[in-house]
Amino acid sequence: MTGHDGRQPEAPELVRPYVITKGRGLPDEDDLSLITLVTAAAGQQQRPARLSPEERSLLDLCSAGYLSVAEIAGHTHFPLGVVRILLASLMEGGHLMTRPPVARARLADREILEEVLNGLRAKFG
Numbered sequence: 001m002t003g004h005d006g007r008q009p010e011a012p013e014l015v016r017p018y019v020i021t022k023g024r025g026l027p028d029e030d031d032l033s034l035i036t037l038v039t040a041a042a043g044q045q046q047r048p049a050r051l052s053p054e055e056r057s058l059l060d061l062c063s064a065g066y067l068s069v070a071e072i073a074g075h076t077h078f079p080l081g082v083v084r085i086l087l088a089s090l091m092e093g094g095h096l097m098t099r100p101p102v103a104r105a106r107l108a109d110r111e112i113l114e115e116v117l118n119g120l121r122a123k124f125g
Helices: 053-062 069-076 080-092 110-124
Strands: 037-040 096-099
């Protein structure tokens, strides 16, 4: 639809991140790193009415199972800082649970690996 002067109406401006986050600051990196796993807390079938649309979309996304903070940012196309702030707010409200990432596996003992390799060579040539 064109305006009275024949020009197309401009697209609405993007909402600034500080409006979405309500001026809150970033949480500690230890609390919500890129690989921290997040999911909706048990018993969150009914969504609270006081959540912003962005918080509701994050909560809906997290209801499907564990996702990392980086995956959530990728799915929502929100800046990573905004996602971290909104997730921290939802965690404080008891709507989300986090799980630390799985620790790296301990390196295998070289001697054991060599013994297994020698045993396989002896058995199968």
